[in-house]
Amino acid sequence: MRRPTLEAVAARAGVSRATASRVVNGQTTVAPHIRDAVLRAIDELGYVPNSAARSLVTQRTDSVALVVSEPPTRVFSEDPLFSTVIRMASVELEAVNKQVVLMLASSAKSHARVERYIAGGHVDGAMLISMHGADPLPSAIARLRVPVVSYGRPAVPVDIPYVDNDNVGGAETAVRHLVESGRRRIATIAGPQDMIGGQDRLTGYRNVLRDSDRRSIVAVGDFTRESGAVAMRQLLGDDPGLDAVFVANDLMAVGALQSLRLAGRRVPDDVAVVGFDDIEAAKYTEPPLTTIRHPVPEQTAAMVRLLLGLFEDGPAEPVILPTELVVRESA
Amino acid sequence: MRRPTLEAVAARAGVSRATASRVVNGQTTVAPHIRDAVLRAIDELGYVPNSAARSLVTQRTDSVALVVSEPPTRVFSEDPLFSTVIRMASVELEAVNKQVVLMLASSAKSHARVERYIAGGHVDGAMLISMHGADPLPSAIARLRVPVVSYGRPAVPVDIPYVDNDNVGGAETAVRHLVESGRRRIATIAGPQDMIGGQDRLTGYRNVLRDSDRRSIVAVGDFTRESGAVAMRQLLGDDPGLDAVFVANDLMAVGALQSLRLAGRRVPDDVAVVGFDDIEAAKYTEPPLTTIRHPVPEQTAAMVRLLLGLFEDGPAEPVILPTELVVRESA
């Protein structure tokens, strides 16, 4: 009582297995009446091709892994990043008939699982998101000769193509905006320093402050709203006279706005705030958040294109997307 | 330059393919020195078994699908439900060496994809979460003779085993608590009525109100915080004199508390609030939320056990877990 095979379909339609296979795979060199007979047999038997058998011979699986190196608590948080990347990647890949297999790889143990899964040939390629520090996963996967791309530049210079936005340039634009609007004591709430995005945005901040002879005032968060609130309180304690803050992502900026309100500071009158990301919520903060937009859907689409290109031995050049200052009311 | 096969390992170790296979699969009927030779060859070649070939003959894949019938925006939201279920299911299944493949099936199109994926034999079984209305997926998958379980009772009486908590009983306990503390006008913010959890909790509310001769006052949300805030405003408009509200999940209760605060109502003095779920955030609301606890990790573990049982032709009895009233300060 097992699932029907192509053999059974062929027998029922009175043709050879090869012909049945041709129909299943949409080849046009089959006479219409034979084609119909096969399709009818498929329908009657409820035939579905066995994917293991198929990929054993084609050496393809038509699925790709989307590996998120982040604890579930952060993946499933208010941060719309993961949600957007996952949705867009699914949409883009479904358009070319590929299935996305989502894998969470937070611990070292799950890293090993993911690596074995990919090494086992379950997927044709992998997309990595949100890697921390010297994550061994990219190079491990690349060593398996499996096509792999990264969302965001890997922290270690490993030779895999990636798609990123101009973190340094975006941060510079943000801080320059604060400088040009006459702010004197510009602090920053940086992102996690084991992530390249966190590092680069801090670098951008430092570049501009250095050029404009201002002192840098730094607190570090972990991209969550709470950490933004905590960091802001800390900054106000360290330097009550600060009049501007560049926050490395919008979610932390929301937390920072909250702390500023509780501390009785008016935004932007007393303290100007610029975020980074331009998430949906940035429009609805009080006051609406000035921020750096980087287009997550476009970046995701570019990542998918890059991966699909690798399947065809295409070029593996990193892609850097521009960012843009969105001026609202907080700065 | 393709991946090494078992044949290559066998050749290098100077044994037959069968013996190499025995070593790979941990059989003990191999002499130690031969075993070592094979392991060395595996290591030197970087051999990893081809999963397609293996599952072609074993008829197993050692992976199971976790299908979430919900748009990504809700899956990746503040609601810790999905995060917890996904994490716990992964942990439980990794313990028995199975891989979880996460699939989002929000649209009808993605439904078809998921069905084809499962029909294609990519997974040994499926777990379904968060089904809406007359979701055709459960019966479609069951028809494929693929073991399938559901997290939560399916809306349509379809013959697949499920694990649920006592939604009706929990809601009754919550509302009875409000009745017994002397509340007269008890409203509810119900969950989505195309989900069985939403329906059952409303039923529990109605059961108790009917028995205690009170009028029901109902607003409907969709389990998000925003919808809770909106529904609460609506209830206050409909019946400014209400003195209690049972909210069908904690996330909406958080929104409701916010609306009550903005409307100048004190909790619990003016309006008592009871939620449902006992999420982490319920401890930290102002005031801390009285709620119905149902153990998501246990429910998830039970779901996994149920599925594993199905693999061994075990019993397929639905499991209903009890709920518990947690009294804090909001009621």
Next chain:
DNA sequence: CTCTCGTGAGAGAGCGCTCTCTCACCTACC
């Protein structure tokens, strides 16, 4: 010394599919 039995290893079939090679048949042209 022969027979039985247990143990460790190899031979080989076969899982369900794709795809190349081959071939039968038909049309068209010289």
Next chain:
DNA sequence: GGTAGGTGAGAGAGCGCTCTCTCACGAGAG
């Protein structure tokens, strides 16, 4: 009429693995 060329369909190999069957060998019993 013969050959070339095109078209539609079948035969069969083989993808990489597991697992049964078989067998060689050595130990222990009669």
